[in-house]
Amino acid sequence: MKTFKDNIEFEIKKQIEEREIAPSRDLWSEIDLQNNNNHRSKSKINWFLVAACLMLTLSLGAVLLFLNQPSEIQPEMVKQTRKNTSEEIIKNPVQNNAPLAAQNNDKKEIKTTTPSQNKEEVISAVAIGQNKLIPTETTVKKPEIPQISNPKLLAKADSLKTPVKKKKYVDPSTLLFSVEHKDVIEKTKDGSNVATTIDLNAR
């Protein structure tokens, strides 16, 4: 037996399903408009994506270019600085007309400074490779500056030495004199070898 509730439910369902309501306004125009807007927004998003991708690639390319350029410039800068210093140092010994005895001191200094030069060679291998200079003792031993095959070598050695305040040198004649009169000098000065500095420099 059907209850009241079943009847009323059934009747409501029947009425709603059979019913058709005509829209009071033009719904299709609004639906069509919204659909078109959705499509347009989609296309806009796509264009924005494309533009963003292009911008990214361009910016990345620019960054890579800028990163590569300094690495090429740096060795040139090192070369230039090295050349400048070497040129300056070369000029100085020539102008000063340094005596030969000073080169003996230079020899020692070169010996001590060669390891540091080696370090520099390791750090800036490209720059020094282009100079094609290897500091050796044989080239420095030559007394005459003009005879040096490559003046840059001497410049390198001098660039590393500390400035000498007073350059002492021994004249061969004074040395011979001191050896010949060694006994006399020892007697007068209790063994201290001062005579060379007093007598011979004044001469």
Place this chain on the structure above:
Amino acid sequence: MKLLFGNKKNDLLSLLKKQDPAAQKIFYEQNVKRFLSVSKSYVSDLYQAEDCLIKAFCKIFKHIESFRGESNLDSWARRIVVNECLNFIKSHKTVFYLDEINQSFHEDIHEPEIDCDFNAQDLLDQLPDAYRMVFNLYVLEGYSHQEIADTLQISIPVSKTQLFRAKEKLRKIYFQQQKKVRNENV
């Protein structure tokens, strides 16, 4: 165009999936009145019901590619219309669900048969939103209490309570209307 499609719903579906405007228009014309009736059963105001229907049609056309054809296209679209109406009610109105009541109240009360000359929409319009949603989902859409609970995010006992109270309310409204009619006749 209608002659081209005829009853071939598969052709219509394939064209809808291609976002063909002509096919969309045909689908709209075939279903707008029926869907507006469904929408009006949930949302009392006709203008708001039409707004819900516009959004529902837009969703149907937008997500038509996700329709796999496992169920009928009309029932799938109707479900979207119902969901859109429920979302509208949830977003625009505060819905109160009353606490669950004793099981004894759920027992059906036998009543004499009624006349069928009442207006269903008038009865539904007088129901509170919570009652109407549960009643429509249960009676019109054929949802189970579990499905109603999942859809409205309520518990199953609350769904049962809302349905029971909705039926009681409908009965009261119906008898009040009958009394008015009798008094007018007298």
